[in-house]
Amino acid sequence: MAVPTVAVQPRPSILSRSLSTLAESRNALGFGFMLPAAALLLVFLTYPLGLGVWLGFTDTRIGRPGIFIGTENYQYLWDDAVFWLSVFNTLLYTISASILKFALGLWLALILNQNLPFKSFFRAIVLLPWVVPTVLSAIAFWWIYDSQFSILSWALMEMGLIDHRINFLGDPENARASVIAANVWRGIPFVAITLLAGLQTIPQSLYEAATLDGASRWQLFRYVTLPLLTPIIAITMTFSVLFTFTDFQLIYVLTRGGPVNATHLMATLSFQRGISGGQLGEGAAIAVAMIPFLLAAILFSYFGLQRRKWQQGGGD
Amino acid sequence: MATIKSAAIKKTKRPELDEGGMGYLQSLPRRVVTVYLPLLVFVIVLLFPFYWMTITAVKPNLEMTDYANFNPFWVVHPTFEHIRYLLFDTSYPGWLLNTIIISTAATFLSLLAAVFAAYAIERLRFSGARQVGLAVFLAYLVPPSILFIPLSVMVFNLGLYDTPFALILTYPTFLVPFCTWLLMGYFRSIPFELEECALIDGASRWQILTKIVLPLSVPGLISAGIFAFTLSWNEFIYALTFIQSSENKTVPVGVLTELVRSDVYEWGALMAGALIGSLPVVVLYSFFVEHYVSSMTGAVKE
CATH class of the missing domain: 1.10.3720.10 (MetI-like)
Structure with missing residues (x-):
């Protein structure tokens, strides 16, 4: 404590102490930190990957939502x-x-x-x-x-x-x-x-x-x-x-x-x-x-x- | 802080190995045949397309097709006609601007997300951090060529079709995994003791990240930023699929789809477009070549 490199915080109140416990919890903090990246990747990578597999089983065309046609596309290919x-x-x-x-x-x-x-x-x-x-x-x-x-x-x-x-x-x-x-x-x-x-x-x-x-x-x-x-x-x-x-x-x-x-x-x-x-x-x-x-x-x-x-x- | 910083940097730098080694044992003629000659051939082959691009961009149309009277490897009367045409008679400046805006926004967004993710995976070590790290790596291996069809459906349904946001939001699919992976490697090189010191001194995780880890990882952030910018600048398949109108196109798509008209190829303008479109990344690259090389090899070595 003799040489503080980062400003020492004042002693926290009970409420802020419980908040700070939450902030110091690895899992809660980790979840918060992962959120932006995870949201971007889940919405624009994982979901489209699944959607792509689903589209492969439909007869979707541009401008017309398709219906499930089973493996017809693959049989055709x-x-x-x-x-x-x-x-x-x-x-x-x-x-x-x-x-x-x-x-x-x-x-x-x-x-x-x-x-x-x-x-x-x-x-x-x-x-x-x-x-x-x-x-x-x-x-x-x-x-x-x-x-x-x-x-x-x-x-x-x-x-x-x-x-x-x-x-x-x-x-x-x-x-x-x-x-x-x-x-x-x-x-x-x-x-x-x-x-x-x-x-x-x-x-x-x-x-x-x-x-x-x-x-x-x-x-x-x-x-x-x-x-x-x-x-x-x-x-x-x-x-x-x-x-x-x-x-x-x-x-x-x-x-x-x-x-x-x-x-x-x-x-x-x-x-x-x-x-x-x-x-x-x-x-x-x-x-x-x-x-x-x-x-x-x-x-x-x-x-x-x-x-x-x-x-x-x-x-x- | 200054001493901490320099100590950490010293620690991350690989000690210089005695390169050269037994090179002195080789005689000069042998070196010419085994080293210099092949190197010369490699450099000529690798650089020739750029030379050809440049020389064509300043060549008058007459010389371009008359190989009998003009040596094609040289230009007798250089002209700026193609470049003038490109900059004033086409939408090229608009495409450049679009590309800059989209690349900057996508890079910024991805870097922001990646810094937090990489810090969480590498240093907070929450439960399952290892698995998440692996998932991020696997996400990088998902290629755009299997995502563009479902993404085009999504982009259309979200009403983003033919807007810059379609690209700004989809480029992070390959930028975030890449930047996260790169920054994870960088954060790993920062000694744990620094963070422990700060924790004992009463710093919060946020303070550790912003006051200790980030200042120390500026080189890593620069690498990730340049890389992300270059990758978004070079992106093609999403830009080709999600953008329709000429004024919203990016440089690679615009040059290919708008400058090529029916059967008349404007080779001079095409080459000028390719050259000017490559310049920003080349300039950026030449300024940060060391960062570039180290991050590329670092990301692969992990």
């Missing part, structure tokens, strides 16, 4: 080739983009972890694609992929590597590769910077000890870097997979699902049927169909996180 194509596209898009993002991001992180001049400058530059709005950088890619004036086609033709313009977004296979490339471009910085943070927590002494034991560069990477990096890889890639799987913006800007639905993801199909087509019920059903995949990814990462405990030498 089950026989719908476009829906299955979108599932295939989403899986292809997620898996190939995630693998590329992981490989290139890890590579970039390993490079940035070296003792470089202007290190923080490079780190700042590298993160740029992730900072700017996806839609706006996607518009730049749209122009880069233009069928007539694509700078890539022009440059490759000037170098004599190809003899005709590449139809980046008009051909199904090319369109898939193009959107995946744009997604990887945007995703590399996130993976690289988070993995870089993980790399920087690995003590140099481990590398020195392993080198003294005669470990090669590959062995250093395989038996020192990788095991210590696994927990952060698990989390980073879970985030990356979740966001890639539910991607909407990039496809909406570049192809809107075309050509002939070759790049339709579940999210874009859900938007097309639900909002543009007005079939809210069917759109909601497509969105709900994404949930099992997301849960699988989260569970997968949960077990990835469990590994972290024994790696750190702790029990459960």
